[in-house]
Amino acid sequence: MLNHITQTTLLLDEEKCRRNIAMMAEKAARNNIRLRPHFKTHQSAQVGEWFREAGTEAITVSSLKMARYFAMHGWKDIMVAIPVNIRDMALVNELAEKIKLHLVAVNIETVQALAKHLQHPVNLWLKIDTGYRRTGILPHSHEELDAIVALLEESERLQFTGVLAHDGHTYKQTDAEAIRTIHHTTVFLLNLVRDRYKARFPELQVSIGDTPSCSILQTITGVDEIRPGNFVFYDLTQQHIGSCSFEQIAVCMACPVIAKHPERNEIIVHGGSVHFSKDSLVGADGSLIFGRVVELTENSWSEPLEGIELVSLSQEHGTIRASKELFDKYKIGDLMGILPIHSCLTADAMGNYTTLDGKRLEHLSGIAK
Amino acid sequence: MLNHITQTTLLLDEEKCRRNIAMMAEKAARNNIRLRPHFKTHQSAQVGEWFREAGTEAITVSSLKMARYFAMHGWKDIMVAIPVNIRDMALVNELAEKIKLHLVAVNIETVQALAKHLQHPVNLWLKIDTGYRRTGILPHSHEELDAIVALLEESERLQFTGVLAHDGHTYKQTDAEAIRTIHHTTVFLLNLVRDRYKARFPELQVSIGDTPSCSILQTITGVDEIRPGNFVFYDLTQQHIGSCSFEQIAVCMACPVIAKHPERNEIIVHGGSVHFSKDSLVGADGSLIFGRVVELTENSWSEPLEGIELVSLSQEHGTIRASKELFDKYKIGDLMGILPIHSCLTADAMGNYTTLDGKRLEHLSGIAK
Numbered sequence: 001m002l003n004h005i006t007q008t009t010l011l012l013d014e015e016k017c018r019r020n021i022a023m024m025a026e027k028a029a030r031n032n033i034r035l036r037p038h039f040k041t042h043q044s045a046q047v048g049e050w051f052r053e054a055g056t057e058a059i060t061v062s063s064l065k066m067a068r069y070f071a072m073h074g075w076k077d078i079m080v081a082i083p084v085n086i087r088d089m090a091l092v093n094e095l096a097e098k099i100k101l102h103l104v105a106v107n108i109e110t111v112q113a114l115a116k117h118l119q120h121p122v123n124l125w126l127k128i129d130t131g132y133r134r135t136g137i138l139p140h141s142h143e144e145l146d147a148i149v150a151l152l153e154e155s156e157r158l159q160f161t162g163v164l165a166h167d168g169h170t171y172k173q174t175d176a177e178a179i180r181t182i183h184h185t186t187v188f189l190l191n192l193v194r195d196r197y198k199a200r201f202p203e204l205q206v207s208i209g210d211t212p213s214c215s216i217l218q219t220i221t222g223v224d225e226i227r228p229g230n231f232v233f234y235d236l237t238q239q240h241i242g243s244c245s246f247e248q249i250a251v252c253m254a255c256p257v258i259a260k261h262p263e264r265n266e267i268i269v270h271g272g273s274v275h276f277s278k279d280s281l282v283g284a285d286g287s288l289i290f291g292r293v294v295e296l297t298e299n300s301w302s303e304p305l306e307g308i309e310l311v312s313l314s315q316e317h318g319t320i321r322a323s324k325e326l327f328d329k330y331k332i333g334d335l336m337g338i339l340p341i342h343s344c345l346t347a348d349a350m351g352n353y354t355t356l357d358g359k360r361l362e363h364l365s366g367i368a369k
Numbered sequence: 370m371l372n373h374i375t376q377t378t379l380l381l382d383e384e385k386c387r388r389n390i391a392m393m394a395e396k397a398a399r400n401n402i403r404l405r406p407h408f409k410t411h412q413s414a415q416v417g418e419w420f421r422e423a424g425t426e427a428i429t430v431s432s433l434k435m436a437r438y439f440a441m442h443g444w445k446d447i448m449v450a451i452p453v454n455i456r457d458m459a460l461v462n463e464l465a466e467k468i469k470l471h472l473v474a475v476n477i478e479t480v481q482a483l484a485k486h487l488q489h490p491v492n493l494w495l496k497i498d499t500g501y502r503r504t505g506i507l508p509h510s511h512e513e514l515d516a517i518v519a520l521l522e523e524s525e526r527l528q529f530t531g532v533l534a535h536d537g538h539t540y541k542q543t544d545a546e547a548i549r550t551i552h553h554t555t556v557f558l559l560n561l562v563r564d565r566y567k568a569r570f571p572e573l574q575v576s577i578g579d580t581p582s583c584s585i586l587q588t589i590t591g592v593d594e595i596r597p598g599n600f601v602f603y604d605l606t607q608q609h610i611g612s613c614s615f616e617q618i619a620v621c622m623a624c625p626v627i628a629k630h631p632e633r634n635e636i637i638v639h640g641g642s643v644h645f646s647k648d649s650l651v652g653a654d655g656s657l658i659f660g661r662v663v664e665l666t667e668n669s670w671s672e673p674l675e676g677i678e679l680v681s682l683s684q685e686h687g688t689i690r691a692s693k694e695l696f697d698k699y700k701i702g703d704l705m706g707i708l709p710i711h712s713c714l715t716a717d718a719m720g721n722y723t724t725l726d727g728k729r730l731e732h733l734s735g736i737a738k
Binding site (some may be wrong): 085134256287331344368 | 374375376409431432433434443450451453455456457459460475476478479482500502503504507625627628629630632637639642643646647648656683684685686688700701702704713714716717719734735736737
């Protein structure tokens with residue numbers, strides 16, 4: 001298979017990927033909660049089918065466009081987990097007519113606009129800011145919450161379904177205990193908000209969503225559903241956090257060697273920021289790394305090699321710094337395997353996948369815009 | 370026009386863009402050198418036509434795939450300005466049959482592979498590392514150069530055409546004098562290499578390529594062609610370097626406001642790293658900025674506003690921090706204009722353009738992969 005790869009390619013190990021899916025589906029089943037996986041990581045109809053085979057029925061996406069793509073591929077229960085863009089009411093209504101659409105609001109203006117312009121029922125979730133401080137309503141903003149809930153109570157088409165949070169701050173941790181504390185705080189705060197409105201909305205649900213806490217915790221209580229996304233592929237960032245082992249990372253870039261510079265032990269590959277994205281990790285010596293080199297084999301790839309790293313990116317070039325010994329192993333025209341720092345962004349930049357048996361899978365970003 | 374924009378959109382001001390093209394075409398004509406613009410910035414057949422109307426006949430691209438795209442759109446003289454990927458000889462030969470193809474080599478292994486597998490003539494350039502230290506042959510590596518040139522002399526299909534460099538280190542400067550010095554050093558070194566082989570190859574050419582030096586210098590001597598790319602749109606990085614004024618920046622993101630957080634004067638827009646890319650600049654207070662806010666008007670947009678900046682990006686969310694006064698001006702559902710840090714990467718991430726009169730232009734990355 002590797003001999004047929006002529007250009008920079010994103011490899012996908014289907015077996016590892018299916019194992020990651022099965023692991024999370026099993027964890028959700030064991031805890032008696034719904035897995036509503038975030039499909040923004042893979043954005044692929046075919047990878048979506050692997051979830052379907054593992055029993056997934058409800059999914060999460062991060063834009064209305066992505067919801068339309070997966071609706072087209074037969075998904076009937078979709079949450080758009082970003083504050084709804086009220087400029088795009090036409091698409092909201094188009095989707096609400098066809099599927100069970102879940103929208104997220106973080107302020108009364110959005111709820112007012114929805115109440116006014118919706119032509120079909122939707123499920124509305126309030127996003128609560130439990131500590132990440134990106135967006136969401138603060139759990140103690142009772143006045144704001146009460147005003148929104150009063151509006152929801154009156155609205156014919158808006159069905160107040162639950163409260164949710166995204167613990168983006170777990171991605172900055174490398175200590176499992178810190179991640180547990182963040183998770184328990186979030187579950188506590190979401191339940192406080194739910195309890196405030198439980199009498200009037202007895203079916204209200206609680207939903208959380210980050211890959212680190214969903215990966216690290218074995219027992220998850222106090223929530224009705226989880227929405228992790230990145231776990232489908234994992235990456236070096238998640239390994240650094242402690243969410244996964246190297247062995248679970250299911251995607252790997254394959255980049256042709258186009259130049260070698262023996263005077264500084266640097267190898268240049270065709271693979272730059274338009275392929276990897278510019279996300280980085282801080283390496284052992286404090287410098288940034290943009291990927292780690294593995295050995296490609298016919299069946300998959302090795303763990304990262306020591307002493308060889310992707311240290312800089314321009315638009316189409318990647319610079320790999322190596323020990324003398326590893327530098328000597330590669331020659332012009334070889335294919336190098338490189339694990340990505342952030343698989344969501346790398347997949348979005350690449351626009352498709354090649355499985356180890358040579359199948360081509362699509363990604364929404366690689367479909368004509 | 371703005372009322373019709375419902376989703377995150379990359380706006381292109383055709384007038385500014387055509388002015389940038391005309392300015393560089395005129396400078397090249399005045400200096401009696403060839404403009405071989407780098408099309409990796411726009412990657413658009415339609416923007417390519419604006420160059421054609423300004424007299425451009427020869428172009429530069431950064432991958433064989435991009436060469437194929439522009440060949441399909443009628444370009445007959447294309448340089449692939451990255452060390453050639455010898456795994457993709459099939460595509461090299463396909464292109465070499467159809468167009469005047471210019472390839473770049475930085476080592477003897479590549480030249481040997483080309484000499485062996487080429488089925489049609491190509492123009493070969495040697496890339497010289499004149500100080501950037503990404504890739505290229507050092508100008509004093511006479512043994513290596515001589516061995517390659519000897520091979521070229523023997524080869525039937527490889528036509529030794531010239532020596533070129535890319536001064537990527539000018540992008541780290543903000544002092545016009547430093548940029549001039551880098552430029553003059555490069556021209557000096559390239560001419561040294563040319564002179565070494567001039568007797569045997571009297572037609573050898575010299576080509577340089579960075580946007581900062583091509584923008585800042587008015588008089589350019591000692592070279593046969595220039596290959597700037599970014600100038601077609603410019604961006605905040607080029608303005609920071611001193612290559613352009615704010616007024617010359619020809620692309621601007623339009624992002625819907627999806628949330629507002631009065632307690633910290635932060636506005637959340639639908640526009641994240643999958644839209645902007647993750648390139649950043651260091652702001653006045655040392656913190657990173659990912660874009661600057663402008664006022665959108667029906668005819669174009671203003672200069673950047675003071676006291677309001679895009680300060681962080683996640684996959685689909687952008688966080689804008691504003692003064693109280695500017696914070697109050699925007700409401701949920703408004704469209705915010707944001708100038709990109711690096712227009713090449715933003716255009717690649719977005720995959721298409723919308724002109725101010727509502728035309729949709731393509732970008733190679735938005736065409737089915």
